[in-house]
Amino acid sequence: xxxxYWITGLSNSGKTTIGSMxxxxxxxxxxxxxxxxxxxxKEIASGTQNAQYSNDDRLIRAKxxxxxxxxxxxxxxxxxxxxxxxxxxxRDWNRKHIKGYIEVFLxxxxxxxxxxxxxxxxxxxxxxxxxxxxxxVFSNDGEESLKTIVERIMCYxxxxxxxxxxxxxxxxxxxxxxxxKKEGPSDFAVTIEKELERESHILELGCGNGRDSLxxxxxxxxxxxxxxxxxxxxxxxxxxxxxMNAIFVCDDFVKCESLxxxxxxxxxSRFTLHAITEExxxxxxxxxxxxxxxxxxxxxxxxxxxxxxxxxxxKVDRNAFYYNGHFRRFIDVENFKExxxxxxxxxxxxEESTGFSKTADSDPVLxxxxxxxxx
Numbered sequence: 001x002x003x004x005y006w007i008t009g010l011s012n013s014g015k016t017t018i019g020s021m022x023x024x025x026x027x028x029x030x031x032x033x034x035x036x037x038x039x040x041x042k043e044i045a046s047g048t049q050n051a052q053y054s055n056d057d058r059l060i061r062a063k064x065x066x067x068x069x070x071x072x073x074x075x076x077x078x079x080x081x082x083x084x085x086x087x088x089x090x091r092d093w094n095r096k097h098i099k100g101y102i103e104v105f106l107x108x109x110x111x112x113x114x115x116x117x118x119x120x121x122x123x124x125x126x127x128x129x130x131x132x133x134x135x136x137v138f139s140n141d142g143e144e145s146l147k148t149i150v151e152r153i154m155c156y157x158x159x160x161x162x163x164x165x166x167x168x169x170x171x172x173x174x175x176x177x178x179x180x181k182k183e184g185p186s187d188f189a190v191t192i193e194k195e196l197e198r199e200s201h202i203l204e205l206g207c208g209n210g211r212d213s214l215x216x217x218x219x220x221x222x223x224x225x226x227x228x229x230x231x232x233x234x235x236x237x238x239x240x241x242x243x244m245n246a247i248f249v250c251d252d253f254v255k256c257e258s259l260x261x262x263x264x265x266x267x268x269s270r271f272t273l274h275a276i277t278e279e280x281x282x283x284x285x286x287x288x289x290x291x292x293x294x295x296x297x298x299x300x301x302x303x304x305x306x307x308x309x310x311x312x313x314x315k316v317d318r319n320a321f322y323y324n325g326h327f328r329r330f331i332d333v334e335n336f337k338e339x340x341x342x343x344x345x346x347x348x349x350x351e352e353s354t355g356f357s358k359t360a361d362s363d364p365v366l367x368x369x370x371x372x373x374x375x
Contacts (some may be wrong), residue, residue, distance in 0.1 A: 008107030253284070254276060302366065
């Protein structure tokens with residue numbers, strides 16, 4: 001996934017100079033690098049050719065820089081932002097929402113800033129909010145070379161590196177091992193399909209070996225399906241190479257922004273919601289709201305906190321454990337229902353039970369939840 005270098009400091013602290021050097025150094029080994037410089041972006045971010053400089057105007061621009069940086073980073077870009085943006089609220093939002101975020105503060109002495117102020121842009125530091133916990137701090141007063149500063153930035157690893165992996169190695173191995181195994185659709189897919197209109201457009205999150213996506217296709221629906229296993233996706237692309245109604249994508253189903261710009265009649269998730277963190281779940285649910293067609297439904301089946309394997313393995317977060325080779329987070333049904341209702345969804349049906357996916361080896365406790373946007 002991407003990364004964001006947020007280089008902040010007062011006017012004349014050297015943001016653009018360091019950002020540009022960092023850009024060209026990164027370009028030596030990466031092609032997906034972009035620089036968003038405050039001086040170049042301010043008219044675009046302001047929406048006017050005459051950018052204003054009140055605190056409110058600066059704050060609006062800073063918010064837009066953040067949103068743009070996140071959008072690009074979510075699509076795998078390495079983004080360098082050079083902007084004053086001296087607001088605690090902006091930096092807090094960045095840390096919370098941007099994975100791979102690195103904050104660089106150029107704490108250049110006032111006398112140096114004044115000496116460099118050829119444009120008359122020097123601004124007193126009395127009314128700015130200095131970063132409280134930047135990842136890197138440089139004086140950039142000439143005592144340390146620019147080359148050394150850039151090298152130190154490049155060597156720094158972000159504290160909140162994106163955790164998208166979805167146990168890719170585990171699932172690639174799993175799908176290679178069961179490549180020849182033929183499976184029919186899940187009971188959940190059969191149940192959901194009976195309620196769908198003809199030729200519905202379905203988005204499946206975490207399609208795995210495609211047993212349900214292929215079933216939906218065979219029933220005459222259009223299917224877009226996404227999974228983090230390139231082994232599974234390559235296999236499904238080969239199987240459906242002549243099918244005009246199938247799109248299979250290898251990517252992170254939380255971060256794949258472009259897929260959520262399309263409207264779907266059904267967004268389907270079976271045994272995938274518990275593969276992501278609660279923070280990622282919240283981000284995903286917000287995106288689903290905008291991706292549902294009028295009357296469209298979200299259909300989810302997932303393990304709950306009452307399942308027999310809950311608590312096994314290493315605990316890594318609330319209701320989340322690393323067990324048997326991969327991550328699982330178990331859904332608290334009442335909390336989930338309360339959350340989605342607060343987010344503006346209407347629950348159409350909600351069940352928690354065994355018997356939904358019973359095999360010879362297991363009978364997990366699952367939640368089946370169907371909901372839509374509250375109109």
